[in-house]
Amino acid sequence: MLWEGRGPAVLQYVANGIVVGAIIAVAAIGLTLVYSILRLTNFAHGDFVTLGAYTALFINLGLGWRPAAALPVAFVVGAALAILLELLVWRKMRQMRASMVALIVASIGVALALRNLLVFFYGPSPQNFQQPVQRATPFLGLPVTMTADQQFALVASVVLVLAVHALLRYTTLGKTMRALSDNTDLAWVSGIDVDRVVTWTWIIGGGLAAVGGVLYGMTRPLYPELGWHLLLPLFAAIILGGIGHPYGAIAGGFLIGIVQEVSVYFGVPVEYKIAVGFVAMIVALLLFPRGLFGEASYR
Amino acid sequence: MTGEALLDVRAVSRQFEGFWAVRGVSFTVPQHQIAGLIGPNGAGKTTLFNVVTRYLPPSGGEIYFAGTRLDTLPTYSAPALGLVRTFQISRVFSRMTVLENMLFAAPGQVGEGLLGALLAPRRVARQEKELRERAMDLLRYFRLDHMAQNYAGALSGGQRKLLEMARALMLNPRMLLLDEPMAGVNPALKEQLLDYILDLRSKGITFLLIEHDIDMIMRICDRILVMAQGELIADGTPDQVRRDPRVIDAYLGASQ
Amino acid sequence: MYIINVVTTAAVYAVFVLGLNLQFGYTGIVNFGHVAFMAIGAYTTVLLSLAGWPLIAAIAAGVLLAALASLLIGLPALRLREDYLAITTIGFAEVIRIIINNEVELTRGPQGIFRFPLPFESWGLSPLGWRVAFMILCLLTLAAVYLLLQRLTNSPWGRVLKAIREDEDAAIALGKNTRVFKLWSLALGSAIAGLSGVLLAYLLAYINPREFLPLTTFTGWMIMVLGGAGSNVGVMVGSLLYFGLFSLTRPLESSGLVALGLTGQQVGALRVILIGIFLVVLMMYRPQGLFGRKEELSLDR
Numbered sequence: 001m002l003w004e005g006r007g008p009a010v011l012q013y014v015a016n017g018i019v020v021g022a023i024i025a026v027a028a029i030g031l032t033l034v035y036s037i038l039r040l041t042n043f044a045h046g047d048f049v050t051l052g053a054y055t056a057l058f059i060n061l062g063l064g065w066r067p068a069a070a071l072p073v074a075f076v077v078g079a080a081l082a083i084l085l086e087l088l089v090w091r092k093m094r095q096m097r098a099s100m101v102a103l104i105v106a107s108i109g110v111a112l113a114l115r116n117l118l119v120f121f122y123g124p125s126p127q128n129f130q131q132p133v134q135r136a137t138p139f140l141g142l143p144v145t146m147t148a149d150q151q152f153a154l155v156a157s158v159v160l161v162l163a164v165h166a167l168l169r170y171t172t173l174g175k176t177m178r179a180l181s182d183n184t185d186l187a188w189v190s191g192i193d194v195d196r197v198v199t200w201t202w203i204i205g206g207g208l209a210a211v212g213g214v215l216y217g218m219t220r221p222l223y224p225e226l227g228w229h230l231l232l233p234l235f236a237a238i239i240l241g242g243i244g245h246p247y248g249a250i251a252g253g254f255l256i257g258i259v260q261e262v263s264v265y266f267g268v269p270v271e272y273k274i275a276v277g278f279v280a281m282i283v284a285l286l287l288f289p290r291g292l293f294g295e296a297s298y299r
Numbered sequence: 300m301t302g303e304a305l306l307d308v309r310a311v312s313r314q315f316e317g318f319w320a321v322r323g324v325s326f327t328v329p330q331h332q333i334a335g336l337i338g339p340n341g342a343g344k345t346t347l348f349n350v351v352t353r354y355l356p357p358s359g360g361e362i363y364f365a366g367t368r369l370d371t372l373p374t375y376s377a378p379a380l381g382l383v384r385t386f387q388i389s390r391v392f393s394r395m396t397v398l399e400n401m402l403f404a405a406p407g408q409v410g411e412g413l414l415g416a417l418l419a420p421r422r423v424a425r426q427e428k429e430l431r432e433r434a435m436d437l438l439r440y441f442r443l444d445h446m447a448q449n450y451a452g453a454l455s456g457g458q459r460k461l462l463e464m465a466r467a468l469m470l471n472p473r474m475l476l477l478d479e480p481m482a483g484v485n486p487a488l489k490e491q492l493l494d495y496i497l498d499l500r501s502k503g504i505t506f507l508l509i510e511h512d513i514d515m516i517m518r519i520c521d522r523i524l525v526m527a528q529g530e531l532i533a534d535g536t537p538d539q540v541r542r543d544p545r546v547i548d549a550y551l552g553a554s555q
Numbered sequence: 556m557y558i559i560n561v562v563t564t565a566a567v568y569a570v571f572v573l574g575l576n577l578q579f580g581y582t583g584i585v586n587f588g589h590v591a592f593m594a595i596g597a598y599t600t601v602l603l604s605l606a607g608w609p610l611i612a613a614i615a616a617g618v619l620l621a622a623l624a625s626l627l628i629g630l631p632a633l634r635l636r637e638d639y640l641a642i643t644t645i646g647f648a649e650v651i652r653i654i655i656n657n658e659v660e661l662t663r664g665p666q667g668i669f670r671f672p673l674p675f676e677s678w679g680l681s682p683l684g685w686r687v688a689f690m691i692l693c694l695l696t697l698a699a700v701y702l703l704l705q706r707l708t709n710s711p712w713g714r715v716l717k718a719i720r721e722d723e724d725a726a727i728a729l730g731k732n733t734r735v736f737k738l739w740s741l742a743l744g745s746a747i748a749g750l751s752g753v754l755l756a757y758l759l760a761y762i763n764p765r766e767f768l769p770l771t772t773f774t775g776w777m778i779m780v781l782g783g784a785g786s787n788v789g790v791m792v793g794s795l796l797y798f799g800l801f802s803l804t805r806p807l808e809s810s811g812l813v814a815l816g817l818t819g820q821q822v823g824a825l826r827v828i829l830i831g832i833f834l835v836v837l838m839m840y841r842p843q844g845l846f847g848r849k850e851e852l853s854l855d856r
Contacts, residue, residue, distance in 0.1 A: 035638075041638035041641070041642075043641075089835055089839065092839055093838065093839060096839075098838065098839075098842065099842075100637050100638060101579075101585055101637060101641075102838045102842050103838075104585070104637075104638065104641055105776060105780060105834055105838050106834065106835045106838040106839065108773055108776075108831075108834060109830070109831040109832065109833070109834030109835040109838070110831060110835060111831070112770075112773065112827050112828070112830060112831030112834070113827075113828045113831030113832050113835075114831075115827075116824040116825070116827040116828045116831065117824070117828060119820065119821075119823075119824040119827075120821050120824040120825060120828070123820060124820060232642070232645070232646050232649065235642045235646075236646075239639065239642070269657065271653060271656070271657050272653060272657065274649065274650075274653065275649075275650045275653055275654075278646040278647075278649070278650055279650075281642075281643075281646065282631070282632075282643065282646070285632075285635065285639065285643070286631055352728070354724075354728070373732070374727050374728075375727045375730055375731055375732045375733070376730075377728075377730070378728075378729060378730030379730055383728075383729070383730075384728055386725070386728070390722055390724070390725040390728075391725075392717070392718050392721050392722060392725070393721070394717070394721055395714070395717060395718065395721070399714060402711070402714065403711075403714050403715065403718050403726075403729070404729045404730075406730055408711045409711075410710045410711030410712060411711045411712050411714075411715055411731075412712065413707070413712055413739050413743070415712075416706070416707055416710035416711065416712040416713075417703075417706065417707065420706075423710060423711065427711070466729070467729075470729065470730060
């Protein structure tokens with residue numbers, strides 16, 4: 001068709017935003033679940049994303065696999081590390097009834113250590129997956145173009161989001177998790193297998209974050225701070241959507257992604273993109289103290 | 300024993316996401332009265348308290364205290380007008396000493412302003428001395444003076460209740476709203492509290508209490524308000540209320 | 556010469572963390588954007604002095620601007636719950652840094668600013684003499700800030716802050732306008748951070764946006780919780796300990812670790828890894844730090 005690949009410029013930005021947003025959404029689900037079920041604002045979550053990306057890089061450079069094939073490996077690595085931390089750190093801190101701030105500080109410690117571990121092994125400069133150069137092609141007959149990897153990232157994100165949705169709606173585990181995230185105190189008391197739910201929460205949280213990192217790496221260069229720089233948009237996404245609401249996190253993710261990319265179209269200098277997401281979050285917090293889907297951000 | 304209306308609650312309502320916890324409640328409390336607020340669990344008593352003390356804004360209606368409209372003022376203004384509340388579970392500052400708790404409450408401290416604290420040390424010291432004397436007087440009245448230098452966290456539950464009341468008195472209140480003052484308190488202390496309330500009333504303070512201990516309420520209150528399911532269903536002397544069929548209904552109904 | 560450097564750096568950061576301690580240790584405000592105010596103080600003073608302002612005036616302006624900037628984020632955000640406030644303050648600090656980094660015409664951007672007026676320039680001191688004089692200046696500043704804070708926190712003003720930290724709603728119920736107190740605490744703490752920024756600028760004789768990364772705030776938090784949040788003495792001891800240890804590992808960097816084939820970057824990364832692990836261990840085993848008293852445990856609610 002004549003207009004394939006040649007639509008109004010803003011649509012291209014929207015499309016980019018959707019791709020970014022999808023990745024943010026995937027990572028945000030885990031962050032919001034961990035918050036609502038475990039009451040932990042995990043500042044290390046961004047670095048799990050980075051970890052996933054670098055795991056894929058490792059496999060890509062070392063074994064020559066395409067990044068997409070590294071997805072399951074990244075998931076496992078992310079999940080495994082999350083569980084390790086749960087056993088070493090979070091469990092004990094919950095037992096000693098650590099304050100919210102102590103947990104935040106500890107999670108920052110984890111974030112710093114994880115990030116710099118990657119700097120130690122890979123150095124601070126940006127790197128890319130080794131793969132054949134891709135051309136941007138029209139997507140689904142729409143007037144926007146995306147590379148094959150971007151298309152894959154988008155599709156994969158959607159699939160994952162649907163999978164999480166299915167998990168939450170149709171499995172017992174999912175229902176338990178939703179119950180816990182809505183009304184923690186009551187649900188904890190009613191005799192469910194706490195450890196099992198906690199373990200699965202970390203598996204999903206850590207695993208999805210890592211997967212998000214791989215998808216990110218398929219669309220942009222990797223560098224050790226990537227997850228940390230994503231953390232603010234991630235928080236913005238889950239706050240917009242209402243902390244603790246997985247569907248809100250997804251909506252928030254797409255929203256933030258689109259707002260950030262489209263702002264560049266409207267003349268915001270590229271370096272200020274993160275600032276845009278941040279401002280969006282502040283405005284949202286002030287206007288909708290309960291997030292778009294509800295949970296008090298004021299005491 | 301009536302005086303002018305001190306607290307004037309007009310058609311106050313409060314809803315939480317579609318659920319009306321308090322609906323159209325109106326009453327006045329005249330000066331020097333000891334009024335009681337009772338009702339089965341979930342009747343909305345604490346919510347009403349929270350709205351009257353400006354902890355929450357009303358969804359409808361108005362509140363006046365000593366002629367001044369209260370519900371449009373910020374929460375912290377209530378004590379300055381003379382209205383002070385205590386909490387069901389005493390909220391004393393555990394990490395400060397008993398004396399510090401008392402000193403904290405005093406209004407109008409020069410030293411609380413940044414400039415005052417920096418530039419007027421002698422005035423501040425003088426004021427602290429005066430306040431300390433007043434605080435010790437009150438602590439003596441409540442027989443807590445020997446604990447003045449202990450951390451409030453070390454006090455027993457009953458002592459904390461007394462401290463909360465002593466602290467409230469530092470604000471020179473005209474009216475005290477007590478949220479379940481007898482909750483979890485041993486019988487000996489209950490009697491003491493009763494005596495204190497009566498004595499304080501004779502010194503000019505008006506009271507509104509929420510209580511579940513019906514005996515206590517009947518003994519001490521001049522007048523009783525009864526709430527059920529967010530509405531005021533009875534308002535009268537203890538005798539009147541005791542015999543009111545709607546009240547009996549509400550309690551029997553609630554216990555089913 | 557070495558020791559002078561360590562002591563001076565420790566003093567500068569101690570000032571920085573004293574400001575943070577006022578906000579979090581005494582008032583309970585969770586501020587993870589503290590470095591932004593250090594940056595504002597540093598850049599404002601340097602730029603104004605380059606524009607010809609007398610040094611004292613430039614410093615005063617830097618400190619004042621830092622305080623005012625804190626109100627910019629404090630007015631809307633102080634009502635937020637702790638975790639939201641943490642996120643918001645980090646975001647704010649990053650936005651400030653991005654602005655500094657990108658408004659190249661104003662701030663010279665990533666290149667930074669090299670030559671600007673320093674104190675004692677007209678005294679004709681030798682380089683060593685200047686370092687000593689500057690160290691003394693920093694120590695005097697630290698002492699002044701410390702005494703100021705001690706006076707304030709032991710006053711009725713400080714008493715209200717402590718009450719807010721413990722139970723803000725109860726404080727409001729007793730008639731205190733807590734919002735104003737929190738804003739004052741935030742502003743004063745940020746002014747102190749601004750002052751530390753000025754000192755840092757003079758210490759390095761060079762400023763650029765990379766000096767004001769979130770890592771600085773996190774290091775400040777580490778020093779604060781190490782010393783015991785709420786204890787000003789703890790802050791000073793913590794700062795000295797940290798920079799003392801830091802400098803002790805320097806020789807390792809050049810000789811020992813390089814022998815293992817590590818680059819400077821890797822050593823830097825290793826240091827941060829240790830900071831991270833240390834933070835976690837501290838939170839798990841001794842959240843009250845060195846000098847925090849058990850009853851006054853600020854981190855334990």
